Amino acid sequence: MPGTAIKNFSCVIYNVSLMNCTWHEGRDAPGDTQYFLYWQNSREEEEKECELYVKDENGRHMGCHFQNVTIKDTITYFVVNGSSKDSLIQFYDQYIDLYTIEKLPPPLNVTANCGGIQKDCIIQWQRPQISHSSKDRCFIYEVDIKHKANPEEKTKDTYITERKKNYTFQNFNKKKRYLLKIRAAGNGCLVNTAWGEWSAPVKFGNEEVISPSVLVLLLIAVATLLAAILTIFFCKRTGYWKAAFPQIPEPKNAFRVLPDTTLETECKMQSITPDTEEIILVAEVMK
Structure with a gap:
């Protein structure tokens, strides 16, 4: 149907x-x-x-x-x-x-050699492993190199090469750290002409300890802190601190404390009571 x-x-x-x-x-x-x-x-x-x-x-x-x-x-x-x-x-x-x-697998054995006194890096790799072709001429490659510090930025260097399995990276900066990846596509033969999978990222170059912008901000913060500490120390030593921040006097008590007359009266009464008792006892004996 x-x-x-x-x-x-x-x-x-x-x-x-x-x-x-x-x-x-x-x-x-x-x-x-x-x-x-x-x-x-x-x-x-x-x-x-x-x-x-x-x-x-x-x-x-x-x-x-x-x-x-x-x-x-x-x-x-x-x-x-x-x-x-x-x-x-x-x-x-x-x-x-x-x-x-077929979705082509990534190229194999991707390396970056930046040794020696040369300013260039030699990028090398091996063709992808597939079951039906072992000829290097059947592939083209895309080489992608970016700064590790900002991998999302526009590609630093992209190069498409035919047949060759090496590439010379001429913009190498020894103070930078890079990420390298490569993918392949068919170039004639019985190989898919669509781009295959990227290779795992390969790192090369030197890692920057700290970026210039961050270093400037840190220096500004440290300088500001030192200036504040020196200013406070100077003011305390020269008396400007007391002049700038005078001590506030305590308010006077507007109420006077009255003497405790009750306590004094009780003491007097206690001193009189024993004499009175003796007089009463003498009177009773005389009777």
Whole structure:
């Protein structure tokens, strides 16, 4: 039935011999539709079904993972069939040159030699490892060099070279630290002409201890602090500190403290009481 075949079929080869293929279900495919992928790498080989399907949440096959894929100089045939209890499913097929879908790995053994008295750096590398071509003339390379201090800035030096596996970096500054990476693309032969993966960054040059702008700011801060300390010390030694910051006198107490007359009265009463008791006792005896 029209509209039941898969759509957006695509494949990519990576890491030399691995391949992933994916697709979307047909627009009018019933909900119970299941898909099956078959491929034939050459006319001499038999058609083989996918061995490791990628499934969605409903268990429907939506992709396939391949291992040990070999790119040959022949075209490869892919076909995706489908089955459903409710409808006939239209098949989808496509012929693909496998080298055109290969994502090239990065160049190998990337080095930067900046030794000696020369002001240049010699950048060297080896071609990417792929299964179907071992000729250096089949590749071109892009060399990208940036300052490590600001890797997001505009590229410091970009160079595209054909066939050669070395490059001379002439703008080398010994006081700078650089990041180097290289990628490859096909140049004729049966190699994908799209740019491949970047190599891991390689550092070369000398790391700056501190940038000039930061150094200037630090010097200004230190000078300001020293000036403040010397000013305070000078003012204290010469008396200007007291003149600038005079001591505030304490306020006088406007209320006078009244004498504690109650305590004095009690003391007098205590001194009189014993004499009175003696007089009373003498009077009683005389009676």
